[in-house]
Amino acid sequence: MSALFEPWTLRDVTIPNRVWMPPMCQYSAAPEGPATGVPTDWHLTHYGARATGGTGLVIAEATAVSPEGRISPYDLGLWNDAQVEGFRRITRFLTEQGTVPAVQLAHAGRKASTDRTWKGGAPLAPEEGGWRPVGPSALAFDERHPVPDELTTAQIGDVVQQFVDGARRALAAGFEVVELHGAHGYLIHEFLSPHSNHRTDAYGGSFDNRARFALEVVDAVRAVWPEDKPLFFRVSATDWLEEDGWTADDTVRLARDLHAHGVDLVDVSTGGNAPVRIPTGPGYQVPFAARVKAETPMPVAAVGLITDVEQAEKIVANGEADAVLLGRELLRNPSWARHAARALGVEVRVPHQYHRSV
Numbered sequence: 001m002s003a004l005f006e007p008w009t010l011r012d013v014t015i016p017n018r019v020w021m022p023p024m025c026q027y028s029a030a031p032e033g034p035a036t037g038v039p040t041d042w043h044l045t046h047y048g049a050r051a052t053g054g055t056g057l058v059i060a061e062a063t064a065v066s067p068e069g070r071i072s073p074y075d076l077g078l079w080n081d082a083q084v085e086g087f088r089r090i091t092r093f094l095t096e097q098g099t100v101p102a103v104q105l106a107h108a109g110r111k112a113s114t115d116r117t118w119k120g121g122a123p124l125a126p127e128e129g130g131w132r133p134v135g136p137s138a139l140a141f142d143e144r145h146p147v148p149d150e151l152t153t154a155q156i157g158d159v160v161q162q163f164v165d166g167a168r169r170a171l172a173a174g175f176e177v178v179e180l181h182g183a184h185g186y187l188i189h190e191f192l193s194p195h196s197n198h199r200t201d202a203y204g205g206s207f208d209n210r211a212r213f214a215l216e217v218v219d220a221v222r223a224v225w226p227e228d229k230p231l232f233f234r235v236s237a238t239d240w241l242e243e244d245g246w247t248a249d250d251t252v253r254l255a256r257d258l259h260a261h262g263v264d265l266v267d268v269s270t271g272g273n274a275p276v277r278i279p280t281g282p283g284y285q286v287p288f289a290a291r292v293k294a295e296t297p298m299p300v301a302a303v304g305l306i307t308d309v310e311q312a313e314k315i316v317a318n319g320e321a322d323a324v325l326l327g328r329e330l331l332r333n334p335s336w337a338r339h340a341a342r343a344l345g346v347e348v349r350v351p352h353q354y355h356r357s358v
Contacts, residue, residue: 037077120152
């Protein structure tokens with residue numbers, strides 16, 4: 001039996017294999033009007049293709065818990081009932097294909113209000129459809145981004161409630177897994193890292209203070225997310241800074257705390273909180289996931305230039321991670337999971353309509 005295609009049960013949800021799709025923003029929702037943040041035909045086709053291709057778990061892209069929490073005006077959202085209805089047809093289709101539907105709930109923080117990436121991703125002024133971003137401190141991401149408004153304690157509580165409301169809507173929309181976005185320089189990550197968090201109150205300074213917001217979100221969401229359904233947390237394991245940044249040691253410590261607070265898996269990525277060059281290569285982020293798995297009781301998923309079947313099988317078989325997330329490779333090949341199963345000699349489900357491909 002291939003390790004990559006061994007089913008895995010988390011709480012009461014069984015995922016048919018360890019080939020997963022990570023959240024990847026499509027920037028394809030309506031930017032304004034009643035359809036703002038609502039999934040479109042593009043999203044149904046995009047996610048549906050990976051489900052028919054045999055992917056075990058599909059995590060819908062960063063889905064904002066509030067309008068001002070969007071990365072761009074074109075992001076998906078879960079702050080109203082129209083968005084819930086739009087997601088239902090996607091979760092229904094994924095479930096029919098045997099794929100577990102998941103969603104990443106997010107708030108972009110100081111990196112909000114930008115254009116689509118293929119248009120350069122520059123910050124948008126209000127007259128261009130943008131808005132003023134917020135963050136833990138009045139510190140801009142870089143020289144292009146505006147200085148965000150520092151969140152007050154009361155506003156922090158409001159954001160926690162937005163995550164709670166988003167989780168409730170995710171359940172109503174048919175998702176089986178919720179992932180909280182604590183990575184890539186967005187709001188939760190901004191609170192965690194001393195690079196972006198210069199607060200002097202209960203949410204800044206020490207590790208415990210900087211982790212307070214993340215754990216408040218986890219606790220509040222876990223309280224409303226059903227006990228029989230898993231809760232994931234995505235983390236950037238390092239800021240890739242030589243000093244005054246979030247580190248791999250911090251990630252190990254946070255993973256232990258997250259486990260104690262009811263998180264079922266950490267999705268381990270890196271970077272995004274500082275404009276630095278990251279040394280990439282095949283599987284370059286896997287060692288960070290492997291360290292969390294080795295030093296904590298927390299299950300982990302690995303991501304980062306995992307493209308080859310044997311490479312993915314080895315990561316899971318060797319215990320470096322419990323699952324692998326394939327981003328660019330699944331964009332290139334929606335049926336990667338079925339092709340991998342064939343290469344490993346494993347029988348895998350194929351839609352009846354595609355029986356000629358077996």
